[in-house]
Amino acid sequence: MYQTQNGWTKASIIARILTRNNGQRAVHPTDGACRYRTVDGNHCAVGCFIPTETALISSISRSSFGNLTEPGTPWEFRGSAQSLLKVFPDLVELMPLTGYALGHLQRVHDNAAPGKVRSSLVEWIEEYVRDDPSLAGQPFEQELEVNQEDEVPPGTTVEQLDAILGSF
Secondary structure, eight states: OEEOOTTOOHHHHHHHHHHHOOSSOOBOTTTOOBOSBOTTSOBOTTGGGSOSOGGGSOOOOGGGOTTBSSSSOGGGBOSOHHHHHHHOGGGGGGOSSOHHHHHHHHHHHHHSOTTOHHHHHHHHHHHHEEOOGGGTTOOHHHHOOOOGGGOOOTTOOHHHHHHHHTTO
16 A cells, blocks of 8 residues: 655546646657657656646756757656656655655556556556545545646545546
8 A cells, every 4th residue: 555645636647647747658759768858748657747848857968868859857867767756866756755755656557558547557456556644634626736737526436537538
C-alpha cells in the first residue's frame, strides 16, 4: 500500500490522469518508444504530474546526462520514474507518490491493454494507494493547485470524469 504525498489525494491523482491521459499509452509516433508527454499532448502515468510550466523545473545540460533527446526538460527524458526524479530533483516535491510507487504506476500504464490505460490506472490507484491521513476532511479544491485546464468541480465522480473526457 502506498500513501499520497505533497498534498495529493487519490481523487486528485485520478482527476489529473483523466485530464492528461487520452486512454492510450503515451508513445512517440515514429519510434513507438514511451514518452512522458507526446507531441499530441498525451501524457503517460508519471508525465501527468510533470508541470506544463517547465520554468518550474531545474534544467540540466545534454552533456551532463545522456538520456535526453533535447536539453533542459523532463519531457524528453527517457528512463524510469525513479531515474527521472534523480535527474530532476525539483519534481520530487510535486509528485503525488514516491518514486518507487510511481514506478509501479508507470508499469500499469505500460502494460495496460489498448484503450484501457485510464481504467487500469484508476483501478491500481483505488487498490494500492491510500490518502495521506493529514488531509482528511479537507475540500478537494484546496488540496492542490492545478492549472485552469485541470480544474474538476467538487463532487465529480471518476465515472463522470471518464465520460466527459472519453474523447480525449
